[in-house]
Amino acid sequence: MSATAQIHPSAVIEPGAEIAEGCIIGPFCVVGPDVTLAPRVVLKSHVVVTGDTEIGEDTVVFPFSVIGEIPQDLKFHGEKTRLIVGARNRIREHVTMNTGTEGGGGITRIGDDGLFMAGCHVAHDAQIGDRVIIVNNSAIAGHCLIEDDVIVGGLCGIHQWVRIGRGAIIGALSMVTNDVIPHGLVQGPRGELDGLNLVGLKRRGVDRSDITALRAAFQMLAQGDGAFQDRARRLGEETESDYVRQIVEFVTAGSDRSFLTPG
Template sequence: MTEARIHPSAVIEPGAKIGEGCVIGPFCHVGPDVTLHDRVELKSHVVVGGETEVGSDTVIFPFAVIGEIPQDLKFRGEKTRLVIGARNRIREHVTMNTGTEGGGGETRVGNDGLFMAGCHVAHDARVGDRVILVNNCALAGHCIIEDDVIVGGLSGVHQWVRVGRGAIIGAVTMVTNDVIPYGLVQAPRGKLDGLNLVGLKRKGVARSDITALRAAFQMLAQGEGAFQDRARRLGDETQSDYVKEIVDFVLSASDRSFLTPG
């Protein structure tokens, strides 16, 4: 077992739980309700506050502020949490806030994510595994970002929006409605322009499934009836698990409408 290495200039408040092998660099501040699991590294000048849990092998770079209170005027000091998974890389000036009582009281970030410089994860967001947030993008409150999503630099995701698994958001894009799994969104006001075919191929998805996804996208774009009606018909016809995932996503409950194919 390896003891934590804590720089003499760091401030660790009484009550903080520091795991084996953690490295806490110069001028960091760790609050009393913080838990750092094994081998977490805080480079320098990192602030981790609130009731925050950081998973093992996560690295947080200088000037990140993790676990501060929500930027929500309805917040009245209630006790809420931020839970960050394992093996994340959280770069310079990233901010992640705790939850609010009205949003369930918890902000949650999955495993193996890359959060590039200056990006923001707001209160009550749910971020999945292997998510990449590129420089200076922002997730508003209550967002759901599923596994393997990439959000481009300088982009924003509106509160309550869901972004389905494997979707990609282009740079300098504002996303105001739900994005189907494996969707490709770009343009300043966020248009659903196709599928994330590059991501699907890199993941090794079978050619038959990619063909089925392309056909499904065309049906959603050009079929008769409302968007949900097209999705229901698609669900009755398809044998592809990937297409069924899109159908289930479209037909599930949401607080927003959908970005639909143009």
């Protein structure tokens, strides 16, 4: 335990925990014996960090969050699994993040610079990219893949094994049961692919020519001949846009789910 860490007297730090320099652990926190906190991690108060859990530097965890508890999976029987949380994340009140399962690879992984708003849940074996925003009370089920720069709106449910491609946005109150292409826009109680995340693309400074190429690609996916994956393969043969290639590679990669397709 670093001598520069600030630990409130009411906090419980179990023997074996590794607390790096500059960490701040507030009142009534509990840190388990297999936990590693990187430099300058802040646990505000009433935070539980347990299991074989690693939290990256400059991450802040707000009150009543539970990070690293065992999976909510009846197939889990106490095997050694992990949760790895990246750097500079903001984990707000009442967030829960579970460790992995043996059947899912054993690691739940959170990238860097994410915002996990109050009450959201990240289940076992989920793989979350960088700069992801999960809005209040949304749930990411087991084995999901959420790529970089995704926004999941409030009160959403992402079904187990679903992949959401980079830059996509999921509107509030949506239930997503199939894969979502990169930069897609999903909305509706039973989520439907309703366009592209144009606002997100413009905010990230994507070149106008790439946005135009994405618009054309979306129209081909929506209205072209043949099956959805066949249309995507043809796009890959014709496009010069890296952003369109992201969609092509995502669609043609292996998946346990079908896709949300344009209406």
